[in-house]
Amino acid sequence: LVDCASRDVLSGEVLRRYEREFAPYDPAPRAFMALRPGKAMGTYQLLPEENRKPGIFFAEFFRPSGLEECLGGTLASTGGCFAMVGLQRPPDRKAFDDADTMRLERLMPHLSRALQLRRRFIELEGVTGALSEVCDRLS
Numbered sequence: 001l002v003d004c005a006s007r008d009v010l011s012g013e014v015l016r017r018y019e020r021e022f023a024p025y026d027p028a029p030r031a032f033m034a035l036r037p038g039k040a041m042g043t044y045q046l047l048p049e050e051n052r053k054p055g056i057f058f059a060e061f062f063r064p065s066g067l068e069e070c071l072g073g074t075l076a077s078t079g080g081c082f083a084m085v086g087l088q089r090p091p092d093r094k095a096f097d098d099a100d101t102m103r104l105e106r107l108m109p110h111l112s113r114a115l116q117l118r119r120r121f122i123e124l125e126g127v128t129g130a131l132s133e134v135c136d137r138l139s
Contacts, residue, residue: 014065025057032074032084037112040073040085040104042096063091071096071104075112083115 018026031046044051050058072086085108089096 018061022057022061025055025061027055027057028070028072028086029082029084032072032086033077033082035074037074037076038105038108040071040101040108042071042101043069044095066090068093069096071100073104073108075108075115083112085111 027047027050028043031043032041035041035046054063067088068091069089070086071089072084075083075085077083085104087096087100087104
């Protein structure tokens with residue numbers, strides 16, 4: 001789905017600008033949250049109105065940043081926490097197709113499990129840090 005020549009578009013100042021100015025206007029996260037976890041879809045299918053009449057996000061941020069479409073889906077949605085995966089494509093690459101969607105859907109359970117493990121390891125690091133501090137304070 002992604003090759004080595006891919007550009008790292010959503011980083012640095014572009015990412016900060018997204019967070020600062022455009023995150024509230026991004027229709028994709030809300031739309032992806034409506035999908036069941038493990039289901040992937042491209043924004044062309046998910047947000048067809050954005051192709052006909054792009055809103056603020058697509059017209060003023062997404063496309064000017066060199067992006068055309070996102071293939072993504074929900075990894076997890078529990079307890080008010082939401083995690084998604086998204087693959088961005090520039091206009092010079094072919095549109096995402098059913099094969100791309102199926103490949104991403106096959107990866108999503110593994111990505112979801114990796115996310116669960118990462119979150120659990122972070123929790124454990126906090127516990128081990130606290131226990132280590134307690135041990136250090138014992139005489």
